Amino acid sequence: MTSDTTSQPILNAWLDAIPTRDRRSFVAGLTKVVTAADQHAASWEWDNRQRYVAAAMSEYARIDIDRVTEIADSQKRTAEKLADYRSALGTLLGVAATLTLLLTVMAIERNTRPPRGSGAAPSRGNRT
Numbered sequence: 001m002t003s004d005t006t007s008q009p010i011l012n013a014w015l016d017a018i019p020t021r022d023r024r025s026f027v028a029g030l031t032k033v034v035t036a037a038d039q040h041a042a043s044w045e046w047d048n049r050q051r052y053v054a055a056a057m058s059e060y061a062r063i064d065i066d067r068v069t070e071i072a073d074s075q076k077r078t079a080e081k082l083a084d085y086r087s088a089l090g091t092l093l094g095v096a097a098t099l100t101l102l103l104t105v106m107a108i109e110r111n112t113r114p115p116r117g118s119g120a121a122p123s124r125g126n127r128t
Contacts, residue, residue: 007054014061022068026061033060 018026037056041049 014065017065018068019072026064026068029064030057030060033057 014030015023015026033056034053037053038049041052
């Protein structure tokens with residue numbers, strides 16, 4: 001395949017669509033497909049075996065590229081969902097911290113206020 005100049009641009013385009021970490025397995029799978037298609041087409045009385053092998057290669061590439069693209073999209077959606085969860089958790093912790101601070105300040109204010117009955121001013125209802 002690498003010596004065929006007509007298929008090299010197509011192969012390069014397929015490899016460009018595959019992430020670097022998955023290229024080795026893509027090429028290994030493509031090699032298996034080419035071998036199987038060539039063996040299958042050799043048993044026929046058909047003259048255009050190369051066309052059959054090319055069609056098998058194209059179908060394999062389409063399916064595998066779609067699979068890799070779906071996996072990448074799924075990972076992206078998962079990362080976005082995780083970011084949303086982190087944001088929601090941060091907001092929830094912020095609200096909880098604000099409420100805790102508010103309650104603490106209110107408790108301090110209430111506990112440091114002088115008692116009501118021991119003030120110097122008489123109550124308004126009891127004028128004597």
